[in-house]
Amino acid sequence: MVWVPRVDEIPLSIAFLDNNIIYFLFKVKGLGTETLSKMCKGEIVGLKGPLGRGFIVEDYTKSVLVIAGGIGIAPIPFFIYRSKYKKLDVVWGVKRREELFDLNIFNQDIGDRYRLFMATEDCSYGFCGTALERLKNIPLEDYDIILAVGPQPMLKGVCEYIRNTNLEAYVALETMVKCGIGLCGSCFIRSSNKLLCIDGPVFRCDEVIQHLGKTNNSKNI
Amino acid sequence: MLETVVATISLRHPVMNASGILGTHREHISRLVSYGLAAVVTKTITPEPREGYNPPIIVELPTGGLINAVGLENPGKNVIKELVEEAKKYSIPIIVSIGGRNEDEFIEVAVEADMNKADAVELNLSCPHTKGYGVEIGVDPKNVYSVVKAVVSTIKIPVVAKLGLSDRVVESAEKALEAGAKGLTLINTIKAIYIDVYSLKPVLTNIYGGLSGTPIHPIAVRIVYDVYKETKADIIGCGGVVNWQTAAEMILAGAKAIQVGTALMRDPKRIVEDIVKGLSEWLETIGIKEISQAVGLAHKV
Ligand SMILES: Cc1cc2nc3c(=O)[nH]c(=O)nc-3n(C[C@H](O)[C@H](O)[C@H](O)COP(=O)(O)OP(=O)(O)OC[C@H]3O[C@@H](n4cnc5c(N)ncnc54)[C@H](O)[C@@H]3O)c2cc1C
Ligand SMILES: Cc1cc2nc3c(=O)[nH]c(=O)nc-3n(C[C@H](O)[C@H](O)[C@H](O)COP(=O)(O)O)c2cc1C
Ligand code: FES
Numbered sequence: 432m433v434w435v436p437r438v439d440e441i442p443l444s445i446a447f448l449d450n451n452i453i454y455f456l457f458k459v460k461g462l463g464t465e466t467l468s469k470m471c472k473g474e475i476v477g478l479k480g481p482l483g484r485g486f487i488v489e490d491y492t493k494s495v496l497v498i499a500g501g502i503g504i505a506p507i508p509f510f511i512y513r514s515k516y517k518k519l520d521v522v523w524g525v526k527r528r529e530e531l532f533d534l535n536i537f538n539q540d541i542g543d544r545y546r547l548f549m550a551t552e553d554c555s556y557g558f559c560g561t562a563l564e565r566l567k568n569i570p571l572e573d574y575d576i577i578l579a580v581g582p583q584p585m586l587k588g589v590c591e592y593i594r595n596t597n598l599e600a601y602v603a604l605e606t607m608v609k610c611g612i613g614l615c616g617s618c619f620i621r622s623s624n625k626l627l628c629i630d631g632p633v634f635r636c637d638e639v640i641q642h643l644g645k646t647n648n649s650k651n652i
Numbered sequence: 653m654l655e656t657v658v659a660t661i662s663l664r665h666p667v668m669n670a671s672g673i674l675g676t677h678r679e680h681i682s683r684l685v686s687y688g689l690a691a692v693v694t695k696t697i698t699p700e701p702r703e704g705y706n707p708p709i710i711v712e713l714p715t716g717g718l719i720n721a722v723g724l725e726n727p728g729k730n731v732i733k734e735l736v737e738e739a740k741k742y743s744i745p746i747i748v749s750i751g752g753r754n755e756d757e758f759i760e761v762a763v764e765a766d767m768n769k770a771d772a773v774e775l776n777l778s779c780p781h782t783k784g785y786g787v788e789i790g791v792d793p794k795n796v797y798s799v800v801k802a803v804v805s806t807i808k809i810p811v812v813a814k815l816g817l818s819d820r821v822v823e824s825a826e827k828a829l830e831a832g833a834k835g836l837t838l839i840n841t842i843k844a845i846y847i848d849v850y851s852l853k854p855v856l857t858n859i860y861g862g863l864s865g866t867p868i869h870p871i872a873v874r875i876v877y878d879v880y881k882e883t884k885a886d887i888i889g890c891g892g893v894v895n896w897q898t899a900a901e902m903i904l905a906g907a908k909a910i911q912v913g914t915a916l917m918r919d920p921k922r923i924v925e926d927i928v929k930g931l932s933e934w935l936e937t938i939g940i941k942e943i944s945q946a947v948g949l950a951h952k953v
Pocket of ligand 1: 455461465502707
């Protein structure tokens with residue numbers, strides 16, 4: 432979690448890690464992310480973590496499909512960098528092309544390690560439609576593992592879409608993270624005894640399918 | 653050998669969670685049960701839902717322990733029904749922790765717990781960081797008496813009073829018992845601040861928070877010791893219990909049961925298992941058959 436002194440403490444994924452520099456990719460939502468976006472070199476933030484369980488693939492025989500919606504792409508550069516696999520394809524959907532950026536900004540070398548399929552909802556770039564619609568044009572038989580990161584309705588859509596396949600399916604969830612250390616309970620996964628900050632944020636679809644069916648609980652009380 | 657009875661509640665071993673560790677949703681109860689606890693304690697519940705403070709709400713100290721200011725975030729008294737139902741599903745005793753700003757609010761939540769057949773209520777008379785709730789009541793023995801009395805005369809299930817560090821804690825404890833409390837939980841967190849030396853600012857949004865974990869253990873043991881000495885009451889020892897040794901100290905000082913809070917943040921199942929297993933082995937080592945015979949033994953010097 433990133434502490435913006437006297438403003439907020441917000442959960443952010445590590446987008447990349449290199450030579451003692453931690454990179455974050457984030458979207459401005461409210462006061463916390465806005466203040467963070469205006470901070471300059473030399474200003475101080477606090478860090479707590481890494482929290483939860485990291486998620487990487489370590490199997491040269493597996494083919495992996497990542498589906499990212501919007502800023503859900505944040506952890507993907509690091510995921511690509513650290514994972515070992517046979518093949519990796521990334522579907523990245525955004526609303527408008529202005530939201531797209533170069534995923535290799537932190538490390539140009541990862542550029543050769545994956546293929547990228549882009550989709551825009553306003554049809555300004557790449558496939559015309561959502562990430563989920565783009566996914567439906569991809570032959571799932573080519574993959575062993577699927578990882579989805581993005582808004583809850585997209586995750587639900589992915590889990591439902593692949594339900595009758597043999598894919599190992601994972602989703603990175605978001606719930607309200609307040610303490611990050613398993614005490615306050617605000618990040619709980621509905622209809623399960625899991626806590627996102629300890630057991631997540633990545634879960635198998637079958638662990639969280641009931642949670643995904645319920646209303647978004649990033650507002651939990 | 654670890655069976656114990658505290659405030660008329662029978663427990664298969666003396667370890668339960670401290671209030672505020674999970675305990676606001678059905679899902680939390682099943683998680684707490686999975687830790688291997690003998691009873692579960694809910695988060696402090698107030699009549700109406702309360703939004704807590706914004707993060708940071710908890711900071712881990714470099715020197716050990718935590719400071720928290722969650723702000724008594726809870727879904728309000730209507731959640732009690734589902735929490736009790738869930739605990740009953742696992743046949744595990746459940747104690748509902750209650751917070752309020754005045755007698756009427758305590759009564760309102762206590763009635764809900766009573767109606768839903770919780771095993772006991774624990775009155776939080778000692779939260780150090782939420783204005784109007786708790787510590788203002790707990791430090792004044794007269795207030796302790798009137799709140800406990802009001803609740804005891806309204807409900808049928810046992811009432812436990814949770815007190816914190818104060819100069820008059822023994823007097824407050826005596827008043828709680830005089831008013832009809834069946835037991836005491838000692839202690840809550842202790843008001844504290846943590847300042848970040850780089851940003852030059854207090855870390856918690858609320859600035860003040862409650863200190864818990866290892867740093868408060870000797871203080872908690874002292875209070876259990878003092879209160880037991882004067883009252884011989886049923887005491888649930890709480891504060892910095894992290895292993896069987898710290899639990900055993902509480903028992904020797906006079907506690908019949910133990911609550912664990914902060915230590916549940918890392919590997920909670922193992923912590924509970926270690927305490928329970930460690931306590932049995934310890935009893936064997938010191939040649940005592942039942943844990944009840946170890947309660948308060950440190951007073952025989
Ligand atoms: C495990 C995890 C990893 C994340 N990684 C990233 C990332 O890499 N990049 C990125 O842009 N965003 C990420 N997010 C989302 C990010 O934490 C929120 O956008 C951020 O907290 C918003 O804070 P704010 O003060 O700007 O907005 P606010 O006005 O405080 O909130 C806007 C919305 O953000 C969500 N939110 C606010 N606080 C929290 C919180 N404590 N925990 C979870 N959600 C919250 C709520 O849905 C809220 O309605 C992640 C969330 C989680 C749970
Ligand atoms: C995150 C957190 C939340 C807490 N919330 C409550 C609460 O709602 N009600 C209460 O009576 N005590 C609360 N406490 C205090 C604990 O119940 C306990 O008295 C204290 O933490 C000392 O025990 P420990 O050292 O084992 O943590 C909380 C403690 C922590 C760490
Ligand atoms: S954020 Fe507090 S338990 Fe996960």
